[in-house]
Amino acid sequence: MAFAITSNAIPLPIAAVPVVEVDAFRRDVLTAIVAGGRLLLLIGLPGDGRATRLLAAIADDARGAIAVCSTDVTDAYPALTPDCPSAHYFEREIAEQYGIEPEGHPWLKPVRFPLGGPTIGEADFYSVAGSEIHEVAVGPVHAGVIEPGHFRFNCHGERVIHLEISLGYQHRGVERALRGGPDRRSLYLAETVAGDTTAGHATAYCQLFEGLAERECSARANALRVIALELERIANHIGDLGALAGDVGFLPAASYCGRLRGDVLNLTAELNGSRLGRGWIRPGGIARDIGSDELRELKRRLSDAGRNMRNAVDLLWKSSSVRARFENTGVLRHEAAADLGIVGPAARASGIDRDTRRDLPAALYRARHPTITVGDNGDVFARALQRWREIEHSLGFLADVLDDPGSGTTASAIPSLAPDAVILSLVEGWRGEIVHLAVTDAAGHFAHYKILDPSFRNWFALAFAMRGQPIMDFPLCNKSFNLSYCGHDL
Amino acid sequence: MFKTLLARARQGYRTAGFPAEEPGLPALFRGRPELDPTKCTDGCRQCVDACPTGALRVAEAGVELDIGRCIFCEECVAACPEGAIAFTRDWRVAASRREDLIVTDDNRPRVDALGRELRRLLGRSLRLRQVSAGGCNGCEVEVNALGNVVFDGSRFGIEFVASPRHADGILVTGPVTANMKQALLITYEAVAEPKLVIAAGACAISGGLYRSHPEVSDGIEGLLPVDLYIPGCPPHPITMLDGLLRLLGRL
Numbered sequence: 001m002a003f004a005i006t007s008n009a010i011p012l013p014i015a016a017v018p019v020v021e022v023d024a025f026r027r028d029v030l031t032a033i034v035a036g037g038r039l040l041l042l043i044g045l046p047g048d049g050r051a052t053r054l055l056a057a058i059a060d061d062a063r064g065a066i067a068v069c070s071t072d073v074t075d076a077y078p079a080l081t082p083d084c085p086s087a088h089y090f091e092r093e094i095a096e097q098y099g100i101e102p103e104g105h106p107w108l109k110p111v112r113f114p115l116g117g118p119t120i121g122e123a124d125f126y127s128v129a130g131s132e133i134h135e136v137a138v139g140p141v142h143a144g145v146i147e148p149g150h151f152r153f154n155c156h157g158e159r160v161i162h163l164e165i166s167l168g169y170q171h172r173g174v175e176r177a178l179r180g181g182p183d184r185r186s187l188y189l190a191e192t193v194a195g196d197t198t199a200g201h202a203t204a205y206c207q208l209f210e211g212l213a214e215r216e217c218s219a220r221a222n223a224l225r226v227i228a229l230e231l232e233r234i235a236n237h238i239g240d241l242g243a244l245a246g247d248v249g250f251l252p253a254a255s256y257c258g259r260l261r262g263d264v265l266n267l268t269a270e271l272n273g274s275r276l277g278r279g280w281i282r283p284g285g286i287a288r289d290i291g292s293d294e295l296r297e298l299k300r301r302l303s304d305a306g307r308n309m310r311n312a313v314d315l316l317w318k319s320s321s322v323r324a325r326f327e328n329t330g331v332l333r334h335e336a337a338a339d340l341g342i343v344g345p346a347a348r349a350s351g352i353d354r355d356t357r358r359d360l361p362a363a364l365y366r367a368r369h370p371t372i373t374v375g376d377n378g379d380v381f382a383r384a385l386q387r388w389r390e391i392e393h394s395l396g397f398l399a400d401v402l403d404d405p406g407s408g409t410t411a412s413a414i415p416s417l418a419p420d421a422v423i424l425s426l427v428e429g430w431r432g433e434i435v436h437l438a439v440t441d442a443a444g445h446f447a448h449y450k451i452l453d454p455s456f457r458n459w460f461a462l463a464f465a466m467r468g469q470p471i472m473d474f475p476l477c478n479k480s481f482n483l484s485y486c487g488h489d490l
Numbered sequence: 491m492f493k494t495l496l497a498r499a500r501q502g503y504r505t506a507g508f509p510a511e512e513p514g515l516p517a518l519f520r521g522r523p524e525l526d527p528t529k530c531t532d533g534c535r536q537c538v539d540a541c542p543t544g545a546l547r548v549a550e551a552g553v554e555l556d557i558g559r560c561i562f563c564e565e566c567v568a569a570c571p572e573g574a575i576a577f578t579r580d581w582r583v584a585a586s587r588r589e590d591l592i593v594t595d596d597n598r599p600r601v602d603a604l605g606r607e608l609r610r611l612l613g614r615s616l617r618l619r620q621v622s623a624g625g626c627n628g629c630e631v632e633v634n635a636l637g638n639v640v641f642d643g644s645r646f647g648i649e650f651v652a653s654p655r656h657a658d659g660i661l662v663t664g665p666v667t668a669n670m671k672q673a674l675l676i677t678y679e680a681v682a683e684p685k686l687v688i689a690a691g692a693c694a695i696s697g698g699l700y701r702s703h704p705e706v707s708d709g710i711e712g713l714l715p716v717d718l719y720i721p722g723c724p725p726h727p728i729t730m731l732d733g734l735l736r737l738l739g740r741l
């Protein structure tokens with residue numbers, strides 16, 4: 001099989017990536033997947049002349065390796081989706097961005113409605129016919145302070161037969177703006193791919209940058225980045241547990257968790273000035289070192305916050321009315337989660353034992369990582385419990401990192417980037433695996449930049465989890481995934 | 491039930507003392523910038539060249555910083571060889587007029603309270619419909635925090651409502667993507683007169699980091715009449731609360 005093998009944040013000369021005939025490409029990708037590989041991404045790149053180059057990356061999670069191969073296509077090619085469902089959204093994106101038709105794709109609809117294409121909202125929505133069937137359309141402006149998206153429910157009475165999610169309202173041209181960089185905007189564009197995942201996307205960008213320059217940060221800088229990443233994870237998970245409590249009308253846990261989320265954001269702000277960690281993680285290291293007194297104080301305050309979180313979250317598990325609403329709601333079965341290729345805590349709650357921090361680690365996670373556990377039932381309860389477990393594991397892990405934060409300079413200059421190279425940078429963000437990919441030109445600038453927020457892969461899972469559910473459970477299911485619109489829309 | 495009460499006792503009273511007390515912002519908080527153009531040397535443009543959003547300009551009278559575009563990243567502070575730019579911990583950066591966001595050595599942002607009649611109509615409540623029109627969800631995170639028990643906007647009657655029909659105005663975040671423009675305008679239309687428009691965050695004010703992308707409108711400037719600008723990337727909840735309370739004449 002024709003693959004070039006690499007790993008997280010290790011560059012490859014672009015010439016080393018095999019370009020094969022489309023039939024061989026399909027066969028190799030599908031064989032690798034049948035053999036236990038995972039479709040990490042499938043994207044289009046400008047190819048030679050009229051052609052579009054399709055590039056596939058397959059993760060071998062057991063070995064920590066990434067296999068890359070490519071092919072050139074024009075106009076159309078036989079879709080992978082019928083044989084490999086996790087390709088479905090990637091192929092929709094390729095069709096939208098390059099006008100290439102993946103023939104035989106069962107659901108070829110727009111992804112983001114970029115300029116020059118069909119008008120957003122004017123889509124060919126799937127519609128169920130029959131007596132007593134009705135449709136409910138929600139959004140783009142929703143009831144709460146949330147990002148925009150459009151949801152179409154086909155219902156029979158209260159029961160949802162099918163949910164179609166149509167996004168793109170936040171599309172603001174991030175990937176296009178990253179081309180030609182790195183420049184003074186690049187880091188900030190990466191940070192704002194999803195504001196609630198500032199540390200995740202900034203780390204993915206910086207790892208990519210450093211990988212292309214073949215530089216590594218000091219142990220100290222890596223440890224401080226891990227602090228940023230794990231604080232972000234804890235803040236978002238505890239906030240979402242509060243929001244889940246709010247969605248079932250259990251207000252005590254909702255307000256305590258909301259406040260505790262703020263406490264973690266405030267800790268972040270004390271370490272860098274911004275509650276979301278803006279400008280904290282930078283190519284070559286981190287904006288600011290943390291003194292040993294500060295580290296001790298951070299440890300003390302985290303253990304305090306941890307106790308309060310346990311107390312607040314315990315109310316959820318011990319309240320039968322909450323459990324009754326969480327259990328067996330929005331079930332995402334293991335097979336569906338695996339077929340769709342979903343990632344992060346939502347995948348782990350459905351029993352998929354996969355975490356970038358352990359399976360494809362970079363930087364500090366290579367040496368150590370938090371305990372990784374998985375759930376089984378794939379319902380709202382499993383996703384909530386998974387979030388809580390991940391908070392506990394992160395708290396324990398942080399306590400270790402704070403005891404031994406390593407040494408070295410926290411900021412080092414980065415020389416120019418390798419020319420004509422391709423690199424994939426992976427980070428386990430709080431929602432799951434973040435992937436940034438760059439291809440550099442002969443001058444070492446970004447000829448292409450691709451961002452994969454975990455939400456890109458997970459939105460379809462929400463639609464799946466809603467099948468057969470009462471429509472009133474939608475907010476609860478939605479919150480249990482809490483996916484990003486801006487990270488998807490870019 | 492008993493456990494719930496015990497937890498209530500344990501979690502304590504957490505609402506911030508602001509505005510009666512200082513807001514207790516972290517030492518590294520980046521608030522209102524202060525400029526000293528007398529330090530600028532002739533022809534120096536290092537801050538301008540470092541800025542990711544084009545927020546700085548060297549004018550006749552020296553350097554100017556548009557906090558309506560600024561993302562408070564401090565690249566300019568690092569780039570300036572003379573120490574002419576510093577970010578203070580002052581959280582009061584909201585303003586009623588766009589011009590007042592251009593910080594120079596003697597111009598600083600300020601908020602004028604709404605007219606007496608409008609304040610009478612609003613009474614003790616301000617209900618807003620938030621519209622997210624592009625952006626990164628960072629502003630939404632902080633708008634949501636305004637509703638938690640710490641910042642607790644509802645102490646002042648400030649709440650976010652589900653329907654524009656129930657709202658006294660809209661609070662817009664994001665650079666207004668082409669894909670959200672129509673929905674934003676329809677939502678604005680749906681609010682009954684008289685209505686307020688608040689632009690929160692660099693994106694809504696000027697397009698922020700996405701300014702001049704063909705996919706966005708460079709914020710709501712020129713699309714809707716703005717009553718209050720709240721700069722930041724994202725603005726701190728205290729900055730938002732401060733701006734809103736000043737608008738309502740409560741500070």
Ligand code: SF4
Binds near residue numbers: 543560561
């Ligand atoms: S702090 Fe503001 S003015 Fe200074 S470089 Fe950053 S965006 Fe530009």
